[in-house]
Amino acid sequence: MCWNTRRWRQAGVLIVLCCFASIAWAQWAWRDERGRPVYSDVPPPPGIKPGAILQQPTLAPEPSPSDSSEAPQPGTANAAPRAAPALAPTAPTMAEREQEFRKRMKDRADAEKKQADQQAQLARNAEDCQRARGYMKSLEDGIRLVRTNPDGGREMLDESQRDAEAQRTQQMIQDRCK
Numbered sequence: 301m302c303w304n305t306r307r308w309r310q311a312g313v314l315i316v317l318c319c320f321a322s323i324a325w326a327q328w329a330w331r332d333e334r335g336r337p338v339y340s341d342v343p344p345p346p347g348i349k350p351g352a353i354l355q356q357p358t359l360a361p362e363p364s365p366s367d368s369s370e371a372p373q374p375g376t377a378n379a380a381p382r383a384a385p386a387l388a389p390t391a392p393t394m395a396e397r398e399q400e401f402r403k404r405m406k407d408r409a410d411a412e413k414k415q416a417d418q419q420a421q422l423a424r425n426a427e428d429c430q431r432a433r434g435y436m437k438s439l440e441d442g443i444r445l446v447r448t449n450p451d452g453g454r455e456m457l458d459e460s461q462r463d464a465e466a467q468r469t470q471q472m473i474q475d476r477c478k
Contacts (some may be wrong), residue, residue: 329355353391429477432469439466 330344331337331352338344344353392400438445445457445465457465 327355327357329353350391356390425476425478429473432472432476436466436469436473439469 328340328343329337330348331354332348337354343356439462445462446454447457449455
């Protein structure tokens with residue numbers, strides 16, 4: 301009795317292996333309308349989109365007449381013109397898909413970085429604008445302003461220096477406060 305059970309198990313394993321082997325022999329693979337993979341040795345039906353084709357046979361290059369001694373010579377009975385092989389649209393390979401994915405991710409990261417840089421620049425401009433307006437208010441209120449000279453000493457701004465500083469600050473406000 302044990303021997304029969306073992307034979308049945310072996311037969312079951314053989315059947316399963318044959319099923320997997322039939323998938324390996326398939327030349328075509330595509331996803332049907334429900335998204336399930338279909339394996340076959342014939343091309344998919346016309347309703348299948350090229351993007352849904354997962355695998356297709358590769359065409360071997362035709363040997364040129366100079367490469368083969370079996371090529372028919374012109375004027376012989378076997379010199380019928382060959383029909384050009386029909387090339388099926390190729391689905392992108394996994395490497396091409398990976399490359400496209402990486403390109404999309406890089407483009408997205410670049411766009412996000414550009415947007416973050418723009419936001420940071422706007423924040424800096426707003427801060428500079430606020431600082432320039434406060435400085436302008438100090439200039440207009442007549443508060444004594446002291447500046448440090450290159451020697452490290454302090455000097456008070458006179459009226460001409462105050463006017464020049466006010467013009468420079470006003471220009472900064474026009475540039476940054478939009």
